Amino acid sequence: MPIPDAPAPAPADVIVVGGGVVGLATAWRLRAAGASVMVVDPDPGHGAGWAAAGMLAPVGEAHFGEEPLVLLALAAAARWPSFAAELTDETGLPTGLLSTGSLLIGADPSDRASIEDVLAFQRSLGLDAERLTATEARSAEPLLAPSVAGGARFPGDHQVDNRLVLAALRAACGGEGVSFVADRVARVDVEADRVTGVTLEGGATLAGSVVVVAAGSWSGTLGGLPDDVRPPVRPVHGVTLRLRAGDGTPWLGRVVRGLVHGRHCYVVPRADGSLVVGASAEERGFSDAVPARAVHDLLADARTLLPVVDEYELTEATAGLRPTTPDNAPVLGPAGPTGLVLATGHYRNGFLLAPLTADAVAGWVTGAPVPEVARSFGVGRFATGPVPAAP
Amino acid sequence: MPIPDAPAPAPADVIVVGGGVVGLATAWRLRAAGASVMVVDPDPGHGAGWAAAGMLAPVGEAHFGEEPLVLLALAAAARWPSFAAELTDETGLPTGLLSTGSLLIGADPSDRASIEDVLAFQRSLGLDAERLTATEARSAEPLLAPSVAGGARFPGDHQVDNRLVLAALRAACGGEGVSFVADRVARVDVEADRVTGVTLEGGATLAGSVVVVAAGSWSGTLGGLPDDVRPPVRPVHGVTLRLRAGDGTPWLGRVVRGLVHGRHCYVVPRADGSLVVGASAEERGFSDAVPARAVHDLLADARTLLPVVDEYELTEATAGLRPTTPDNAPVLGPAGPTGLVLATGHYRNGFLLAPLTADAVAGWVTGAPVPEVARSFGVGRFATGPVPAAP
Numbered sequence: 001m002p003i004p005d006a007p008a009p010a011p012a013d014v015i016v017v018g019g020g021v022v023g024l025a026t027a028w029r030l031r032a033a034g035a036s037v038m039v040v041d042p043d044p045g046h047g048a049g050w051a052a053a054g055m056l057a058p059v060g061e062a063h064f065g066e067e068p069l070v071l072l073a074l075a076a077a078a079r080w081p082s083f084a085a086e087l088t089d090e091t092g093l094p095t096g097l098l099s100t101g102s103l104l105i106g107a108d109p110s111d112r113a114s115i116e117d118v119l120a121f122q123r124s125l126g127l128d129a130e131r132l133t134a135t136e137a138r139s140a141e142p143l144l145a146p147s148v149a150g151g152a153r154f155p156g157d158h159q160v161d162n163r164l165v166l167a168a169l170r171a172a173c174g175g176e177g178v179s180f181v182a183d184r185v186a187r188v189d190v191e192a193d194r195v196t197g198v199t200l201e202g203g204a205t206l207a208g209s210v211v212v213v214a215a216g217s218w219s220g221t222l223g224g225l226p227d228d229v230r231p232p233v234r235p236v237h238g239v240t241l242r243l244r245a246g247d248g249t250p251w252l253g254r255v256v257r258g259l260v261h262g263r264h265c266y267v268v269p270r271a272d273g274s275l276v277v278g279a280s281a282e283e284r285g286f287s288d289a290v291p292a293r294a295v296h297d298l299l300a301d302a303r304t305l306l307p308v309v310d311e312y313e314l315t316e317a318t319a320g321l322r323p324t325t326p327d328n329a330p331v332l333g334p335a336g337p338t339g340l341v342l343a344t345g346h347y348r349n350g351f352l353l354a355p356l357t358a359d360a361v362a363g364w365v366t367g368a369p370v371p372e373v374a375r376s377f378g379v380g381r382f383a384t385g386p387v388p389a390a391p
Numbered sequence: 392m393p394i395p396d397a398p399a400p401a402p403a404d405v406i407v408v409g410g411g412v413v414g415l416a417t418a419w420r421l422r423a424a425g426a427s428v429m430v431v432d433p434d435p436g437h438g439a440g441w442a443a444a445g446m447l448a449p450v451g452e453a454h455f456g457e458e459p460l461v462l463l464a465l466a467a468a469a470r471w472p473s474f475a476a477e478l479t480d481e482t483g484l485p486t487g488l489l490s491t492g493s494l495l496i497g498a499d500p501s502d503r504a505s506i507e508d509v510l511a512f513q514r515s516l517g518l519d520a521e522r523l524t525a526t527e528a529r530s531a532e533p534l535l536a537p538s539v540a541g542g543a544r545f546p547g548d549h550q551v552d553n554r555l556v557l558a559a560l561r562a563a564c565g566g567e568g569v570s571f572v573a574d575r576v577a578r579v580d581v582e583a584d585r586v587t588g589v590t591l592e593g594g595a596t597l598a599g600s601v602v603v604v605a606a607g608s609w610s611g612t613l614g615g616l617p618d619d620v621r622p623p624v625r626p627v628h629g630v631t632l633r634l635r636a637g638d639g640t641p642w643l644g645r646v647v648r649g650l651v652h653g654r655h656c657y658v659v660p661r662a663d664g665s666l667v668v669g670a671s672a673e674e675r676g677f678s679d680a681v682p683a684r685a686v687h688d689l690l691a692d693a694r695t696l697l698p699v700v701d702e703y704e705l706t707e708a709t710a711g712l713r714p715t716t717p718d719n720a721p722v723l724g725p726a727g728p729t730g731l732v733l734a735t736g737h738y739r740n741g742f743l744l745a746p747l748t749a750d751a752v753a754g755w756v757t758g759a760p761v762p763e764v765a766r767s768f769g770v771g772r773f774a775t776g777p778v779p780a781a782p
Contacts, residue, residue: 243683289704292634292690296701299687310687313680317705 011207012038014365015198016214017185017222019044021162021350022343023214024169025358031176033366038179038206040198045166048216049350051240051320053268053276054162056080056352059127059154060102060257063118068376069329070125073349075373076356077156083355084160091175093168096161096271102255105137105144105151107304111259112149119152128156143252143308159255159268162351181206185215187223188340195339199223210339210365216323217286219331219344229336232382233345235286235321239294240278243312249273250308260301267302267309275312277302288319322347325382332357332377334364341365342379402598403429405756406589407605408576408613410435412553412741413734414605415560416749422567424757429570429597431589436557438607440741442631442711444659444667445553447471447743450518450545451493451648454509459767460720461516464740466764467747468547474746475551482566484559487552487662493646496528496535496542498695502650503540510543519547534643534699550646550659553742572597576606578614579731586730590614601730601756607714608677610722610735620727623773624736626677626712630685631669634703640664641699651692658693658700666703668693679710713738716773723748723768725755732756733770
């Protein structure tokens, strides 16, 4: 038996693979429920969630054919105010939660017609979405270009500051005694149909009786997962730009989502007057490069909607890899060997869905109640053979 | 008499205020000529020269009404091959000198007409500039957009890699024993009409019998300079973008300068396939922010000329402050109190003019021959009263 170089960490009750917003929120909840928790991530908080804008948009992100996801998103949005309050209470850190609603604006009549179609769908679901003429839109947000064609208002779609939330979650986890291992997981270890821990890329192993897979776009690449529970996650590349207001530049008052000659973009104002402009969507494998084309198009579209963007300063261009599934909804819940729990594939909705996902995973692991709405998102729904029984 | 905290540095023969390309090249030349030299700069090599593209463009930058500057630029260009060779011999470091010429391309017929006017001027001065039809332009550089309207070729306008040159100059200075003081100069100290050194922002003083002002845009803000020798330098803000070729993206073969619907831009390919795209020009005081508008316009103009830009990745957006004078030409030579030498105001031509400026300053300081062409750029030319005698 080889003599180890350093004492191995004590076995954890739970190993969370991935320290993004979902992994951190889950670790925090599990630790608060009494479990010993270890998060494994080479650079926690600096994946897709670092690039994200932090929109909480159950209505604005409601798309045709994604009705189950809309229900999940609405339930998740309802949890945010108390989640944010609890996080701030515990850490003293802000989350940047701003409840100013959002607008969806069409740049030309064809964009507006597309928005009308989406609006009809959203209202058919009973969602809180209000049609706006061009005049009403400009009265709601005076910085909109005179040329916009109108759009919609979503009074219940809000935002958090993604980086503040990540920092607060890190602090909350640290304060509760969650351990962090700065490494990559190569493989989930399974013996006799029970997980026993994980093997890191360097070859070391960590022992644990529960493994939560919250590795975003990399969730499907982990070794050791049986094929029928491997989450069908792939990366969708997105770029966000950070802009800073110049001296005397007027500040945007609320989130503006846009459809600009058929292209989507959004402009999210922070409490300090800065803006997050996003987001392109492209399949580029695991590259996190920032395509010049995406930067151009985002700036072009943002200034078409909001000419004031010209007065801002570009401080950052960042790419993130949103973890996407075939139906754009996350993969949640126990699957396969005892002790394996999936919490991945949150695509455009990582921040929105994180509190609900964390509560659901904590429920599955500890036996506490699991929000019913989360039970429809098991990996079994992608099975091509006979559908397995629900967990 | 207060007891100093640390021993004061030995008095230098020469204090160079500013560690940009001009200050570093000058320090290197002065040290090689036997002087003890001290360079004072809080962050040498990271001012305007860091943002620059490194074009050596005596013809492409030849503008109406700037005939004296054109002569200086041609003389400077002629010095570059031996300067670069010597720098590489001494340090073992590359300069990225590429002698592939450059193109000037008009995006539309009106741009092309403007280029024709410039061409007529350039050829009236006997400069090596060749007219190109659209077909000839695309045959010279196949990556040009099919829509371009034609332009010109400047076979003698080359480039260096600005950051490689700065690194090599730092190494050359270090190797020769030039001292570096990481601080800002508040004031040039003068006694009985002789310079005695400089006072740093923190209040410390450095003694030296010669002070070379090579502080770029800040040259006019130094204390202690008599009004009639204060260089009339102001900052012109410019943004450059760095782009990296994607896998399989074709590489640009030569510098492409463009006139795109009346706006200037350039695209400079490096030996590794990366591009430098520049440069906006705006008066924004001493701000080094990167305006969103400039990034948009540079990308829009570059992709209008070269659609392949869409396949590149944006790695950096940097602003620099080009030191400009009323006639766009530098301010060179001894002025005012004995021991004061000006070497600033190089505007768009810092890299091009640095070797000649360095030789000229070394001549003025050590008594070696001064290139005759440099003698026309004394600060006295801006005097509003009687013109002082040439130095």
